[in-house]
Amino acid sequence: MNCTTLTIGRWINVTCQKMDDFPEEGCQRPLIVDCMNVVHLGMRKDYYQVSGNSHKNGAFRNISCADDAAPTSNLYPISTWGEEWYEGPRFTNSSCNNGSWMYIKPVNMAIQKPVDLTCFTKEQIRLLKEMIHYYKWTMAALNETNKIPFKWIDSSATLRMDSLVHAQKNAKRMWDEALEGQMATVDDFKKVINALIEFSMIHRGEQFNQSTCDDFQAHMMYQLKNTGPGKFANYVPPKNVTEPGPPEYGTPTHKDVDIHRVIPFSCTVAVQKSSIGWDYMNAQPVMYYRSGCYCSSNWMGGCPFQIQMTPSYQNFGFDSMTEKIISGSEALCWYWSTPEHPEWGYLWNVDKGQTFQAPAQNGTQLQNEWNALRKKKIEERKKAEESG
Secondary structure, eight states, X not given: OEEEEEEETTEEEEEEEOOSSOOTTOOOOOOOOOOOOOGGGGOOTTTEEEEOOOOSTTOEEEEEEOTTEEEEOTTSOGGGTTSTTOOSOOEEEEEEETTEXXXXXXXXXSOEEESSOEEEEHHHHHHHHHHHHHHHHHHHHHHHHHTSOOOOXXXXXXXXXXXXXXXXXXXXXXXXXHHTTOOOOXXXXXXXXXXXXXXXXXXXXXXXXXXXXXXXXXXXXXXXXXXXXXXXXXXXXXXXXXXXXXXXXXXXXXXXSOEEESSOEEEEEEEEEEEEEEETTTTEEEEEEXXXXXXXXXXXXXXXXXXXXXXXXXGGTOOEEEEEEEETTEEEEEEEOOTTOTTTOBOOOXXXXXXXXXXXXXXXXXXXXXXXXXXXXXHHHHHHHHHO
């Protein structure tokens, strides 16, 4: 017998012909065996679906992604993964060649996958995209935060920073692995995403210093300066009392009137820094650190901007307040930042502005003018209805 082997694509065809003269060494038919009847070709059913059940030599199996899975490839943008407009391959095949399943490769000792097709669940792909979004967002926010010289001394604050950096490193690793065809589990994606959100560093003010404390004390109550005996210290006289018509009243602003602070309230920058333990793993002290403003108040109510007031100390970026009453009209006030979030900083409340004490007489005069104007409008409306 004269045997020849012909290979066409993925098919191998062996034929034998009878010979008149046999070679001295003889001729034997090549060994042809079937492939192992591996269930689902050893592939994960949540990733792939395999059609066909024959395992004879030459058997053919079609392979595509499972119903809740989608193809992926580093040759195409991740934004297209799992979408209808994905341009990569969506199916492949495998054939039995003399005992071996072709065009598949092992993932580990128990699982196999196609050589030319990589599928993962749509939930994994969705979470991968979400993780990449939060990775880029937290990186940009962290870079902006690091431009401001916040004090990273408190141990809880440094732990948050380390946790964020650790989550970002894991996110970048899982991103790179997905491009290489190794997708993380759904639970791992959720853990990293939650960590990126929880430990994100987003600054909203600036570090506490003397300039911020100067601004804070400037929000205390003001009044017009008393011009002499028998005068109302917070009264704005009419502008045109000699002209006919209702008088016009000025506005007590710093541009046209002389104002001064009613209640003495002065602040200086304050810092609390202390060791509260010892970190044996890193051989360093566990620090407690917070900054803020130390203020002296002569208000009868003690310390201003308390939590139940508007505005409160939280409107300026403070987290807590400590009050010590010295006498009936003197109090010492400490306004503290959040130790765990030094990046929150001081908030410049321009919209809150300053508070002005109510005028002693203007309120009544303005109310009388409003009543007269309202009466005039009602009479004009009646006349218009009668004439119409």
